[in-house]
Each structure stands twice: as C-alpha cells, then as structure tokens.
Amino acid sequence: EAGVTQFPSHSVIEKGQTVTLRCDPISGHDNLYWYRRVMGKEIKFLLHFVKESKQDESGMPNNRFLAERTGGTYSTLKVQPAELEDSGVYFCASSQAGTGGRDYTFGSGTRLTVV
C-alpha cells in the first residue's frame, strides 16, 4: 500500500509568487489533514477534509491560503501571494473514515522557503 505522498519535497520561491503544494492520501482514506511547522515552533493544524468537504479550517492562517480537494482524492494547498513568514514544512496526513486522529499516516512533508 502506497503511503501519503507529497510534492514537491522542496520549493524555493520569491516573496509575492504563488506556490501550490500537493498531497495524495492513502487510497480510500476519507480524512485528509494539513499541518505546518514554522521553523523552531510546534507543528500546527491547518485544516481537515472529509472527502471533498472542508470539515475544519480553523487553523488556516489567512486568506492567502487556499486548500482544495476536488473529487475527494488528492488535495492542493495554494499560497498566493507567498510571504516570508510562510516558510516552513507543510505536512499532509490521512486516515480512514471512523478512525479520526487515532490512526493518522503522515507524508514526508514539503519544505517551503520564501526568499
């Protein structure tokens, strides 16, 4: 079984540009989550999808961030326009319906550097 796949693994962009991160969850996992770790700080929840619906987006920092999950499969997280403080590692995770947070699988993350 393939795990949670994220790409790109690294991205370096200039301030003001747009970047799109992608996450492919484990096949059949209805729940998909995005987290972010800004350097030196804790890993923080961004949002949660159940299939294609946003269940909780309380952690999204501002309206420069847009997450989608069309068709309930892969998800994208777009940052537009990127700012310096957006630099960090973005993690995606997925879990089966009914297991919630008790049984996450995380991806390897995308390291975003905004210069």
Place this chain on the structure above:
Amino acid sequence: AQSVTQLDSQVPVFEEAPVELRCNYSSSVSVYLFWYVQYPNQGLQLLLKYLSGSTLVKGINGFEAEFNKSQTSFHLRKPSVHISDTAEYFCAVLSGTYKYIFGTGTRLKVLA
C-alpha cells in the same frame, strides 16, 4: 484548551546510554497521546501511541512511554540508544476526534 510541553529542546546522549524525553500535557478530558519521530530529511513516523489500557506503551525501535495521569506526563524512554536514533521527537495529544496538538519537539543527538 489542551496543550503539550516538551521540556527539552535538545538532548545529547552517548551511544548505548539510556535516554528519557519528557512530555507533559494539559487536558481536562480523556487523552490520547502520541510520540512521533522525524529522521533527517524524512516525514513524521509514529513511534507509539496511548489510547487506553496499559499505561506502559511499547513502540518501534525499542522505545517505550509511560502514561502517568496524576503527573499529566507521557515521557519517552529507551534503555540504550544508537547513532541511528538521532532525530527530532514530537509528543502530541489528540484534541477532539481528529486534531493533534503537538509539542515543540526535542532534538535527540546521539554521540559516538
């Protein structure tokens, strides 16, 4: 609100020595607790989790943790570390049914 405190940001230890990474949580409800590890240039990997039952939880790679409700702690231990255990370790508590609250992480550096 729930929170997680990892008291040590960095822990250096010599190879084959024991190690304890500390984690304290605050929660007014039943807790589910987790330890994750991130090896250099890799993603988050689950080491172990406490959902219920025995307070001593055994995980992968020889790690174990003990849930202590009175102390609100979930410290991670290994009796003898290897160079390959060098990584960053994260303690987390499940908030509600699906959201994790993480600590700030502890960097374990195993010295030869």
